[in-house]
Amino acid sequence: MSDDLLTTAAAWRANGEQVAIATVVETWGSSPRPAGSRFIVSDAGHMAGSVSGGCIEGAVAQAAATTMATGAPQLLDFGISDETAWEVGLACGGKLQVFLEKLG
Amino acid sequence: MTPELLARLQAAQGALRPVALCTRLPDGAQAIFPDDALPASVANALPASVADAARAAVDADRIALVDGWFIHPHNPPLRLLIVGAVHAAQAMLPMAQGLGFAITVIDPRRAFATQERLPGVAINHEWPDDAMAALRPDSRTAIVTLTHDPKIDDPALDAALRSPAFYIGALGSRRTHAKRLERLGELGHAAEAMARIRAPVGLDIKAVTAAEIGLSIMAEIVAVRRGASTGR
Numbered sequence: 001m002s003d004d005l006l007t008t009a010a011a012w013r014a015n016g017e018q019v020a021i022a023t024v025v026e027t028w029g030s031s032p033r034p035a036g037s038r039f040i041v042s043d044a045g046h047m048a049g050s051v052s053g054g055c056i057e058g059a060v061a062q063a064a065a066t067t068m069a070t071g072a073p074q075l076l077d078f079g080i081s082d083e084t085a086w087e088v089g090l091a092c093g094g095k096l097q098v099f100l101e102k103l104g
Numbered sequence: 105m106t107p108e109l110l111a112r113l114q115a116a117q118g119a120l121r122p123v124a125l126c127t128r129l130p131d132g133a134q135a136i137f138p139d140d141a142l143p144a145s146v147a148n149a150l151p152a153s154v155a156d157a158a159r160a161a162v163d164a165d166r167i168a169l170v171d172g173w174f175i176h177p178h179n180p181p182l183r184l185l186i187v188g189a190v191h192a193a194q195a196m197l198p199m200a201q202g203l204g205f206a207i208t209v210i211d212p213r214r215a216f217a218t219q220e221r222l223p224g225v226a227i228n229h230e231w232p233d234d235a236m237a238a239l240r241p242d243s244r245t246a247i248v249t250l251t252h253d254p255k256i257d258d259p260a261l262d263a264a265l266r267s268p269a270f271y272i273g274a275l276g277s278r279r280t281h282a283k284r285l286e287r288l289g290e291l292g293h294a295a296e297a298m299a300r301i302r303a304p305v306g307l308d309i310k311a312v313t314a315a316e317i318g319l320s321i322m323a324e325i326v327a328v329r330r331g332a333s334t335g336r
């Protein structure tokens with residue numbers, strides 16, 4: 001499924017959109033999506049894939065705006081000890097790290 | 105990720121070549137194993153320790169974090185070889201496609217194995233022994249026989265047992281399967297080896313309809329792939 005997401009990301013970019021790719025790089029505890037899971041987002045508001053059960057995709061999409069603007073990758077931590085995670089509702093008790101990069 | 109690297113990754117996948125995308129955290133420097141592990145492409149060559157870990161990660165189809173590098177294998181899709189273009193096979197197709205399998209349906213009976221009945225999958229009209237010899241099932245391949253016809257199923261199972269396929273399933277009742285084991289035994293297969301064949305095929309969900317049988321088979325394939333206990 002990741003492969004389809006890369007194809008989709010390439011298609012969005014070919015369509016003139018800015019695209020960011022988020023990949024789960026490490027998980028601890030009961031996080032819903034394993035390492036390697038991808039979520040892609042574009043500046044036109046397109047989204048596909050997932051890095052969680054829907055708990056943190058909103059926060060990742062927000063962070064992606066910065067990465068798309070600056071081109072700088074980010075390593076994002078989400079977990080129960082993280083206040084941001086509570087705000088976006090990562091209630092499953094797991095922790096995960098997401099690498100966010102611009103396609104470009 | 106540069107568009108150029110993404111294009112190379114897609115080209116490798118299109119060529120069914122196992123590779124790993126290696127990303128250095130947190131700065132995002134990237135290389136593709138094994139392409140960029142070769143001395144020829146020194147510009148962005150991978151450290152030797154990362155290349156070694158990438159080789160192991162690709163072989164195991166498992167993600168790794170080594171020396172600050174995130175190693176993400178991109179293997180060719182799992183394969184599903186279905187012998188018998190029957191109703192249950194049709195029911196399996198959309199599920200197997202959604203699960204990411206590359207599917208080939210093998211059936212020498214051309215009236216059954218038509219593109220109209222089996223949209224979007226590869227169709228092989230050879231007899232199963234020839235088809236299997238050409239398709240060469242590996243450890244990332246699942247094989248399911250569905251015809252009930254020993255002329256077609258037996259040669260497929262014979263070849264399957266000689267392959268490292270991770271899943272072998274055969275449709276048919278316990279009685280049918282007992283007779284099948286006798287025939288395969290006469291071909292030289294030992295009882296322990298034949299225990300690899302899952303029959304009656306599929307998880308026991310009391311499936312009745314073709315769609316339910318397809319679901320039970322696909323669920324069992326996923327369970328075996330993920331190392332779950334299936335109660336057999």
